Amino acid sequence: MAGVSTESRLALAEAFEQRFAADASTTTSNELFAVANLLDGNGALRRGLTDPSREAEQRRGIAASVLEGKVYPSVRELVTFAAGSRWSAERDLADALEHVAVLAAAAAAERRGGAEAVTAVLEDLLRFxxxxxxxxxxxxxxxxxxxTAEAKKRLTGEVVSLRTPEGRELVNQAVEHPRGALPAALAERFAEVLVAIQRRSIAKVTVSAPLDDQRRERLQRALSSIYxxxxxxxxxxxxxxxGGIKVQVGDDVIDGSVMARISDLGRAMTAS
Structure with missing residues (x-):
């Protein structure tokens, strides 16, 4: 049955990309997150939109009625589309809306500054x-x-420098409404969505001391070359x-004991 939700999630993401991505904004993203949070907290509505015994048209009607005048027309249409799909479990619908909310934030960043802006959002998430x-x-x-959620949001702003409006929005979502996950883990999940959009991979790197931007960039280039x-x-x-560094890319882990590869990274990080 899990495949049912996977198919519906992909169909929702495709509908967003084809019909709404070009006009997406951070408000689009925020409202999709808000609907996901609403479903998490309202069991009756969640069941009404995912109950397989109801006709798809009936589920769509419930979504359209509840959201009328409360969200962007595009968000209402997306949620209505999703409600007409089949879901293996009640939570799957909110998870799919969360996924599309991240896509909307990425689309807003791309409209604002192209691929470089999306990369900056990704860096914000990983930095947090x-x-x-x-x-x-x-x-x-x-x-x-x-x-309070506001106190957590304020603390985040004090300890982490976030450079993009979309990054701040996604991090604030992870902090204020983690949906049962740890905030850092949820931010990493959001990052994975952006990585998939960019057809990149994530290297989880642990170092013994902080890196400045220049050394971070050198390390990124060196690892990209190695892999x-x-x-x-x-x-x-x-x-x-x-050994001063540990790197994990997928299932591959290298650390200070793998001297040849670490030596390459060390030279890349210290070269002038």
Missing amino acids: AGVVEADARLQNALTDQRA GKDLALDLTVDPEII
């Missing part, structure tokens, strides 16, 4: 994830159920790391 994963106290603060494909860096600092 790296900073949070390296600081246990920060992780605890962002998952503290006693703290023969364009890589985005998910960078974490751990002073205890053996």
